[in-house]
Amino acid sequence: MEVDLQKQLRGGKEAMLLDVSLKVQEGEIIAIMGPSGAGKTSILKMIAGLLAPDSGLIKVNNQTWYQNQPLINVRTQKRSIGYVFQDYALFPNMSVRENLKYALPSRESQANIDEILELIDIQNLAEQKPTALSGGQQQRVALARALIRRPKVLLLDEPFAALDDVMRSKLQSDVLALHRRYKTTTFLVSHTPAEVARLASQVFILQDGKVVQQGSPASVLTQTDPETLLIGEILAIQNNQITLVVKNSLSTIDISGATAHYQVGDSILISANQYQIHKKS
Numbered sequence: 001m002e003v004d005l006q007k008q009l010r011g012g013k014e015a016m017l018l019d020v021s022l023k024v025q026e027g028e029i030i031a032i033m034g035p036s037g038a039g040k041t042s043i044l045k046m047i048a049g050l051l052a053p054d055s056g057l058i059k060v061n062n063q064t065w066y067q068n069q070p071l072i073n074v075r076t077q078k079r080s081i082g083y084v085f086q087d088y089a090l091f092p093n094m095s096v097r098e099n100l101k102y103a104l105p106s107r108e109s110q111a112n113i114d115e116i117l118e119l120i121d122i123q124n125l126a127e128q129k130p131t132a133l134s135g136g137q138q139q140r141v142a143l144a145r146a147l148i149r150r151p152k153v154l155l156l157d158e159p160f161a162a163l164d165d166v167m168r169s170k171l172q173s174d175v176l177a178l179h180r181r182y183k184t185t186t187f188l189v190s191h192t193p194a195e196v197a198r199l200a201s202q203v204f205i206l207q208d209g210k211v212v213q214q215g216s217p218a219s220v221l222t223q224t225d226p227e228t229l230l231i232g233e234i235l236a237i238q239n240n241q242i243t244l245v246v247k248n249s250l251s252t253i254d255i256s257g258a259t260a261h262y263q264v265g266d267s268i269l270i271s272a273n274q275y276q277i278h279k280k281s
Contacts, residue, residue, distance in 0.1 A: 001024040001025075002058070003023075003024070004057045004058075005021075006019050009042060020209070024185060026183075028185060029200050030186065031202070031203045032044075032187060032188070033205050034206030038207055039206055040157075044083070044157055048155055049066070049079050049081075055069075060185075080149070080151045082146030082151040083146060083157070086161055090141060093129070095129055096130070096133075101113060102145075104149065108148075108149075112148060116147060116148055119178065135162060136170065136171065139159055139167075142159070156188045158191070160195065172198055172199060201217075202216060
């Protein structure tokens with residue numbers, strides 16, 4: 001998949017030129033990180049056809065979705081995409097099953113609905129309305145709806161940001177299960193390093209509309225010293241586990257037995273068979 005986009009964005013105090021080029025292997029999970037206003041969501045909107053670039057190219061499996069010369073701009077409805085937003089965007093007057101049925105192409109089997117409900121373990125919610133569901137449950141339905149059409153590209157715009165750690169972890173597991181099943185090329189906008197380390201195969205860091213760093217999660221999220229790492233910008237604590245990068249490989253250690261209280265900013269010293277948490281000064 002080729003994504004080469006240029007767009008003059010006008011938001012905040014100053015205009016910004018978004019100028020990015022992303023080359024993605026089919027079936028990858030790509031993370032896009034960076035500060036607010038860097039252009040992350042705009043990239044997803046342009047891939048989806050919701051925002052027109054000024055120039056560039058979007059090409060998926062040898063099919064051109066957008067180019068400026070000669071002009072090709074495939075309508076959103078004709079692009080094989082699934083889009084998951086932070087705010088779920090479900091139809092409140094429809095049941096879970098009806099929401100999925102609405103998104104299912106007319107020629108596709110109704111059995112696809114039961115398959116995806118079972119795959120992410122929400123078959124017991126099939127007849128419920130979204131208003132009766134928790135935020136995490138609604139987001140799982142939104143994820144199922146985005147994938148019911150088996151799209152070539154899945155766009156995830158910080159879909160877990162409003163959820164607690166436990167539900168966020170469950171949703172991440174759902175994404176991995178669905179990705180293994182459908183092999184959909186996925187773009188994930190995220191501010192959470194641990195989430196990126198768990199899900200993504202490649203990371204692009206954006207700043208002021210430009211890609212300033214790219215590579216594997218291990219190479220992008222690591223620091224120069226592999227033995228002393230900071231929790232926070234590089235790592236995160238989730239469910240009594242810490243995901244960290246050591247010598248360009250990702251590891252997870254369980255700290256449920258730690259005797260000291262810990263917080264963001266504490267450092268971890270590790271050796272081959274033990275770890276030690278140090279309070280920040």
